[in-house]
Amino acid sequence: MDNLATFLSVLAQGLPETVGATVGGIALTIVLSFAAGLALLSPSRPVRVISRIYVEGLRGTSEVVQLFWIFFALPVLVGFEIVPIWGGILVLGLNHGAYGAEIVRGAIQSVPRAQYEGALALSLSPAQRMFRVILPQAVVEMIPPFNNLFIQLLKSTSILSFVFISEITRQATQILVPRFNPQVLQIFLLLLLFYLVLSLVITAVMRFLERKAAARLGRGPSERARRAAVTGAV
Amino acid sequence: MSQQIWDWNYAFAILPLLLEGLGLTLVATVLGSIVAMVLGLVLAVLQRGPRPLAVVVRGFVELVRSTPLLVQIFFLYFVLPQFGIVLSALTVGVIALGVHYACYTSEVYRAGIDAVPRGQWEAATALSLPRSRVWTGVVLPQAVPRVVPALGNYVISMFKEVPLLTAIGLLDVVGRAQEAGDTYFRYVEPYTIAGLLFLLLSYPASLLVRRLERRVGTI
Amino acid sequence: MIVFDGVEKRFGDNVVLSDLDFTVAPGEHVTLIGPSGSGKTTILRLLMSLEAVNAGTITVAGRYLSHMEKGGKLVPADEKHSREVRKHIGMVFQQFNLFPNMTVRGNLIEAPTRVLGLSKDEANARAEELLDLVGLREKIDEHPSRLSGGQQQRVAIARALAMRPDVLLLDEVTSALDPELVAGVLALLRDIGETTDITILCVTHEMGFARDFSHRVMMFDGGQVIEDAPPQRLFSAPEHPRTKEFLKAVLERG
Incomplete structure (x- = not known):
């Protein structure tokens, strides 16, 4: 294991790309999830249809295909090249936003009917009802499934190695594997460890947020939410 | 070739190759699903077994779920030959997909098993049924039907992740699209068609799963 | 037929049964009564080896239930041994199962x-x-x-x-039933009691049934048998104050 230091430093050189793509992807995912999730519940039919097409379209096609399409087909259509890391973030966000939209929709729909009626009885406007009464309650329910989604997103950053982004998987397969072939086992175990640690970081942050959100509602994390975090359906 | 954005002649010319690739994608999905269904069940049952074994299995499941499938594919592809095991890209792919998804399906099975009331175990004990028969005769027949929709969802997810195997040279539908694109320097048609093919199969499949969900309920 | 000898059962710090001794003769029908949490159901579950004792021994037809003899010493029973003994014991549950x-x-x-x-x-x-x-x-x-x-x-x-089975355990078998369905099940049990020589242990809140079905009634409280008598005596002239209290509460409710 005398090459351990080399392995570590080469992999670490890929961390900015991996972490950047993850954070950027998560940011875009959150925006798209809420936009599309709220749109799925819109009273306007065209809005619902458009967001439904987005959600089904991106969930129905393969993420790798989306990546290749944005990197190789889109430039032909729009006439300019995309900065790789931005393209990567775009694919990660678009794809996971489609899954996140269903999380947002489901959590909003799980808020008890009585809360809508209570807000209605106070003559709050539809926007006030949603943003002041319903969403704060729904957000607590969303956090565990979003935790799973963000870990999926972190794992998906590995496919950016297909489009020449030097994130940690590419660092391992393109730089370390050819040079230290007899030690591939160590290289890959180390790479897996990197992902494991990053996913633990995501989980730690999400647990923290969940406690904060739950405390604001004056309750502990819900049993259902915790179960969802454990079973982790995508 | 003309500079138009979409060339129908080219699209039709590459379609047979793409469909051939799609066939391979489906083969990988079916074989991978079989591994995932069977191994997932084994992993779920083992986690109910004696403690040291259950803890090891639990750790394995968590590790696999927290790390990328692509890295696991590379892992098998590069590491197995070090131990003298040389497998085709399809075989490596099926093992990687199968094991990866087994760790997800095991959670589904576990939820299904947990949903079987404790009274069922107790009644089986009271009748002195052997442990193996309690599983095969009482618990699993109640647990498995309820998890079919969730398993179906994972089959669809797996189908969409088969293109990761292009990384180790499998000529699935995306591998074929890449090949066509690299040959003719036209990427819009192959990747668009590849995406549509995925949508064409996975969207109806997911509608079917949703109907099943409404029928049997979800865990 | 059944012998409890110094049986103790705890769930964590909660002692459900402590130093419990009693015997049941072959063919006897014994009803266990008492407030909820008094350990009645735990006794049935121990007999069915759905739970394990923390101390003491249980024998059924002369064979250890939760233990087995190995080289002259008592060791906890393995799966094979307890299955063998269990074969002779049947159980009916509150929720049918x-x-x-x-x-x-x-x-x-x-x-x-x-x-x-x-x-x-x-x-x-x-x-x-x-x-x-x-x-x-x-x-x-x-x-x-x-x-x-x-x-x-x-x-x-x-x-x-x-x-x-040689022994039948009935765990509140009518508690989950709609009132109009209770009588049919109790009539069936009376019939079985009369036509077979099965040893029956029964936990029930049906005092009328307990009175005419059982040979003996054991009143439980705090993990102990506080009164053990034929039903005619126990129901008409309970001796222990807790028994009196319990019967009064049950009769007022039902």
Whole structure:
């Protein structure tokens, strides 16, 4: 294991790309999830249809295909090249936003009917009802499934190695594997460890947020939410 | 070739190759699903077994779920030959997909098993049924039907992740699209068609799963 | 037939049974009464080895239940030993616990074929005979979900009897039933009590049934038997103040 230091430093050189793509992807995912999730519940039919097409379209096609399409087909259509890391973030966000939209929709729909009626009885406007009464309650329910989604997103950053982004998987397969072939086992175990640690970081942050959100509602994390975090359906 | 954005002649010319690739994608999905269904069940049952074994299995499941499938594919592809095991890209792919998804399906099975009331175990004990028969005769027949929709969802997810195997040279539908694109320097048609093919199969499949969900309920 | 010797059972820090001794003679019908949490059901569950004792021993027909003898010493029973002893004990549960994935027939022949090694024909004959007894012969190919609660419980009783047990444990078997279905199940149990020599241990809140069904009633409180007497005596002239209190509360409620 005398090459351990080399392995570590080469992999670490890929961390900015991996972490950047993850954070950027998560940011875009959150925006798209809420936009599309709220749109799925819109009273306007065209809005619902458009967001439904987005959600089904991106969930129905393969993420790798989306990546290749944005990197190789889109430039032909729009006439300019995309900065790789931005393209990567775009694919990660678009794809996971489609899954996140269903999380947002489901959590909003799980808020008890009585809360809508209570807000209605106070003559709050539809926007006030949603943003002041319903969403704060729904957000607590969303956090565990979003935790799973963000870990999926972190794992998906590995496919950016297909489009020449030097994130940690590419660092391992393109730089370390050819040079230290007899030690591939160590290289890959180390790479897996990197992902494991990053996913633990995501989980730690999400647990923290969940406690904060739950405390604001004056309750502990819900049993259902915790179960969802454990079973982790995508 | 003309500079138009979409060339129908080219699209039709590459379609047979793409469909051939799609066939391979489906083969990988079916074989991978079989591994995932069977191994997932084994992993779920083992986690109910004696403690040291259950803890090891639990750790394995968590590790696999927290790390990328692509890295696991590379892992098998590069590491197995070090131990003298040389497998085709399809075989490596099926093992990687199968094991990866087994760790997800095991959670589904576990939820299904947990949903079987404790009274069922107790009644089986009271009748002195052997442990193996309690599983095969009482618990699993109640647990498995309820998890079919969730398993179906994972089959669809797996189908969409088969293109990761292009990384180790499998000529699935995306591998074929890449090949066509690299040959003719036209990427819009192959990747668009590849995406549509995925949508064409996975969207109806997911509608079917949703109907099943409404029928049997979800865990 | 059944001997509890210094039995202790704890769940964490909560002592449910402490230093409990009692015996039940072959063929005897014993009813356990007492407030909830007094450990009655735990006794049945220990006998069925759904729980393990923390101290003391239980023997059934002269054989250790939760222990076995090995080289002259008592060691905790292994799975094989407890299965062997369990074969002679049947249990009927409050929630019936029929297997929903099997028909009534499947429920009845499952253990006789798998555990006792009966042929399909023998097991079927036994199942039909028992369904005649419980009055549900025509339901033999139905799934349990198609039966009423009372019918399900009668099938569950038949299922327990199909193993030809020496000991039958009845755990609040009418508590989950609609009131109008209780009488049918109790009549069946009386019938079984009269026509067989099975040793029966019964936990119930049906005091009328306890009075005319059992040979002995044991009053439990705080994990101890505080009164043990024939039903005529215990119900008409309880001695222990806790028994009086309990019976009064039960009679007022019911």
